[in-house]
Amino acid sequence: MRQLGVMTTRKKGSGRTKGATSLIEVNLRELNRVLREDALVMVGRKYAEALGIKMGNRVVSNYNNLSAVAPVEVKESVDF
DSSP states (O other): OTTTTOOOOOOOOOOOOTOOSOOOOOOHHHHHHHHHHTTOOOOOOHHHHHHHOOOOOOOOOOOOHSSSSSSSOOOOOOOO
16 A cells, blocks of 8 residues: 555566557458458457447456467558
8 A cells, every 4th residue: 555655666677668569550441351250359348338339258368368379460550
């Protein structure tokens, strides 16, 4: 528990590294091309709530469920 006026130090290396990304933009057309119609797609809970999407099963991330079944090619593009 943190008290007012008392600063705690973070362990070195905690959190994301500088320049790391959590999200990327993917065109919906590309997703539709690659995925089957009944594919399960993970989206953020708040995003789903904002769109009024019926909630599915809760996913707790770990190393096993975050690895891809097959290699995925990602082409980075910056459009501003």
